[in-house]
Amino acid sequence: MNDETKITLRLPADLHEWLVAQAKAARRSLNSEIVFRLEVERAAAGADAESP
Numbered sequence: 001m002n003d004e005t006k007i008t009l010r011l012p013a014d015l016h017e018w019l020v021a022q023a024k025a026a027r028r029s030l031n032s033e034i035v036f037r038l039e040v041e042r043a044a045a046g047a048d049a050e051s052p
Contacts, residue, residue: 009034 011019023033 020030023030
């Protein structure tokens with residue numbers, strides 16, 4: 001089973017609207033869109049940390 005944590009997140013209205021539009025275009029829920037983007041950023045940060 002996947003461990004998950006529930007959080008409350010406050011976003012500026014314009015950022016929320018943009019994320020909703022991005023999620024709709026990708027046919028994902030807003031939650032899935034946020035998780036997807038955070039995972040992509042985490043992978044990129046890990047790759048940056050490994051490069052000399």
